[in-house]
Amino acid sequence: MRGERTCSIAITEPGAGSDAQGIRTRAQRSADGWVLDGSKHFISDGERSDFYLVSARTGDKAISMFMVDKGLPGLTVGKDQPMMGLRGTPHVELFFDYVPLEPLALLGAEGQGFKLAMGALNVVRLAQVGARAVGKACHVLELMTDCANERRQFGQKIGDFQMVQAMLADSVIDINAALLMVLHAAEMLGRVVDRGVQVFGGMGFCKDLAVERDYRDARIYRIFDGTSEIHRTVIARSRLKRGAALFDLHG
Template sequence: METDLYEEDHELFRETVREYVVREVLPHLERWDRDHLIDRSAWLAAGKQGLLGLAVPETYGGAGQQDYRFRAVLAEEFVAVGAAALHSGFSLNEDVVLPYLLDLATPGQKERWLPGLTTGRTIAAIAMTEPGAGSDLRGIRTSAVRDGDDWVVNGAKTFITNGIQSDLVIVVARTDERDLTLFLVERDTPGFTRGRKLEKVGLHAQDTAELFFDDVRVPAENLLGTEGRAFAHLMERLPRERLSIAVTAQAAAEAMLRWTTDFVREREAFGRSIAEFQTVGHTLAELRTETEVGRAYVDKAVRALNAGQLSAVDAAKAKWWTSEMQNRIAARCLQLHGGYGYMLEYPIARAFLDARVQTIYGGTTEIMKEIISRDIVGGSRA
């Protein structure tokens, strides 16, 4: 489906991204999967190409570009070659961590950390999830207690994207019985350690880890935002994170459909292309319709974000619909590949595995539906 979302500048940027992918990504994808880790050189090369820190003001070395369509171009080009794991790491920096620093950091904090996010020298993470606390942040037990000019942090986090390589981690900690606060914890801070590199179903190249905090002393100047306001800070920025997942899901669905359409046109059975069989043709018709409907909503959501009008409810709709659609399309496209779809040398197999987490992180499908249903039940009657 043709989309009118992009303009000439976005397509020129797309060419830059494609050059980066050919040179810095494709030669390394299989090794990254085996190592469960992406080379830091990939981050540094992306920084040199101007692919990181797009929204960072020029004062700190960024492009000062607030147009989210450039981020969407990156998502499309990465998943198109099966590099969803790399995109996951980049997206964590760009769509999750960076907005916190841009909106909440002090001038000193920005001066210290924003330049590294644009060059790729600083890899960031956010540590919310704990062994006993996932979607419900009220279950967070990691604590921070004020001691002179420091805060002393104790606790454990899990399922942390970029957990192994991160140089800077936004940690959500409980500062009293009711309130949560955000802290910036740096690599090599005494008492801050990383656990095992977690084995996942998909996104194998993207490092995910456990983090431990044992009497970690965090300087008071590393408190991010307002003390006790972490929950509000988190809620305010979730729409962008969820749209990021939706954009990725949409791009992945479209890529899988392209691969599958090409495959069934070339593959023959009983003397003809399997695309000519009615059951296959009808399946492709269904999948194309689903992706085009998804594309229309995602494009609308991207425009709303650019205009500062994307609501938490509409972001939740985009996230749950597209991520569930991505998984449906992954399963059906793999089926159309037959035995080849089960082979990891085919991109559909990797995409099938990578898709599964999309309905879980950033808020599960069930949580998205709860957000939407509360808006319906609590809203005015039509």
């Protein structure tokens, strides 16, 4: 809680992504606590983290969460899995070969940790992914505004051309709308970064500029912390649960 040690969340496995309950990693009770066996992949910052929050099967249907220290015997950090974007952060495989865990490593009650983690992820999806998408779009808008003010073609600033102004205006409108509708933020970011590259022209395609990286990084917002399709499923389920109540900001 003091922020002195860093942590990664390790849920995804090669055979279990959206279907997070389809994991094969298993924790079995032992005389001293638990023994953890299995593997994870795509774990953000996994190489640098001091410990992991790992989901593991503790019964036929029960999935629990465990706090697993990096230095434990039997735990191996696998290779970095290079990504299209977010290249400043390593995303790694984790292998657990009968890793011994203390009884206190179990988070919450047995079989409850997974529900807690999923509940937290639903908040993260909205607050963190949505807010980050808006923030990133604002950053790209700043970059393209500076470019439109500084770059000159045909003897004038490109910002004087109405078509470039339209791209800026559409982006401002989109960002403002997204602030009110943060659920749509990831899709909005895709449109704004696309225009960001367009405003820079050929330079926007060039690796020297931040906007080229923003364009690549933007794609992941529709995949991590739950894909867009899974978000829609969560929204639909919550809608069905709430019955015919009036529409509000939570859908």
